Amino acid sequence: MSGEIPAGSLRLAGVTKRIGRFVLGNISLEIAPGEYFILLGPSGAGKTTLLEIIAGLHPLDAGEVWFGAEKVTHLPPEKRRFGIVYQDYALFPHLNVRENIVFGLKKVAHNQAEQELTRLVDLLGLGHFLSRRPQTLSGGEKQRVALARALIMKPRLLLLDEPLAALDPQTKEALQPELKRLHTLTGTLTVHVTHDFEEAFLLGDRVGVMEGGQLRQVGSPAEVFNRPVSPSVARFVGAENILQGRIAEEKGEKYLHLGAASVEVETDKSGEVQFSIRPEQIRVYPTTPSENHCRGKVLAVHPKGLISRVIIDLGVTLVAMVETRTWGQATLAPGATVYCSIPREAINIF
Numbered sequence: 001m002s003g004e005i006p007a008g009s010l011r012l013a014g015v016t017k018r019i020g021r022f023v024l025g026n027i028s029l030e031i032a033p034g035e036y037f038i039l040l041g042p043s044g045a046g047k048t049t050l051l052e053i054i055a056g057l058h059p060l061d062a063g064e065v066w067f068g069a070e071k072v073t074h075l076p077p078e079k080r081r082f083g084i085v086y087q088d089y090a091l092f093p094h095l096n097v098r099e100n101i102v103f104g105l106k107k108v109a110h111n112q113a114e115q116e117l118t119r120l121v122d123l124l125g126l127g128h129f130l131s132r133r134p135q136t137l138s139g140g141e142k143q144r145v146a147l148a149r150a151l152i153m154k155p156r157l158l159l160l161d162e163p164l165a166a167l168d169p170q171t172k173e174a175l176q177p178e179l180k181r182l183h184t185l186t187g188t189l190t191v192h193v194t195h196d197f198e199e200a201f202l203l204g205d206r207v208g209v210m211e212g213g214q215l216r217q218v219g220s221p222a223e224v225f226n227r228p229v230s231p232s233v234a235r236f237v238g239a240e241n242i243l244q245g246r247i248a249e250e251k252g253e254k255y256l257h258l259g260a261a262s263v264e265v266e267t268d269k270s271g272e273v274q275f276s277i278r279p280e281q282i283r284v285y286p287t288t289p290s291e292n293h294c295r296g297k298v299l300a301v302h303p304k305g306l307i308s309r310v311i312i313d314l315g316v317t318l319v320a321m322v323e324t325r326t327w328g329q330a331t332l333a334p335g336a337t338v339y340c341s342i343p344r345e346a347i348n349i350f
Helices: 047-055 097-101 110-124 139-151 169-186 197-203 221-226 231-236
Strands: 010-019 022-031 036-040 062-067 082-085 157-161 189-194 206-211 214-219 241-250 253-258 261-264 271-277 283-285 293-304 307-313 317-323 337-341
Touching (some): 010 047, 022 047, 022 062, 047 157, 047 189, 097 139, 110 139, 139 169, 169 197, 189 197, 197 221, 206 221, 214 221, 231 241, 231 271, 241 317, 283 317, 307 337
Parallel strands (some): 036 189, 036 206, 082 157, 157 189
Antiparallel strands (some): 010 022, 206 214, 241 253, 253 261, 283 337, 293 307
């Protein structure tokens, strides 16, 4: 191993694991001390498998796992001192909340265990639930208990496998800031698996996008959201407009030709390219705007409250998200001629 590894960091080097026909392939990644890192990807991408490899639940076919300067590749789970929380909570139904939380503290002095219990009960608002059984709790309450049970062991690393997936939308929305607050207060390095990009955007310091057992892109949520590195990543994060075009230089400026239309673009590439544009970054007007624009015809309008999803033919088909109230008296309807303004920085060339 070359270079100095920061204390409290997590490092994966060439991690490879075959399970049946599925292969988690040659994954290398470093996560900084205290970071909230999101593993993001569709179902079957290998996110949970990678999380369980970090936890020590699967032996590796190749590669290494390091925590700080300690190589933990061959250590069993109990010696890694990592905490893991699954989406089904895995609480013991025959134990009450208090007994579930302190279950792992059998070798800890009673006074110390009580201090830790009090701290976490206060932190997670569990004071009224200590004598209740898990089956009497809501999903959000069960998740808080599962988090308390993991954190009371003072893990060096907290692993969360789809921790909000089983919750209703209201409870999920309430728990997202709670997870962020908990991370801020504890400073525990956290790896959180999800397929929900909104969740990743709200919680993650950085995001790693997985697909087909491969780590496709790592960056801040904004970087991955606005600058996906491939069509598959763009599709997963909702870019939706994933197209082919041709870039040509005219009078010292680069233009992307979309069918019969063209827009100015910032790139060092030329010729045939693939690109993506997020629907919400396209501005649609009834008259010619001054900004970088092209003319098209509305094919369909799908209202979604104050926003409409508008399908536009420019010679290629684009999807735009439009605030219909900004149109005033103008009609946004199939057959209407419109002008699409596309900021140069909104065009992501692969």
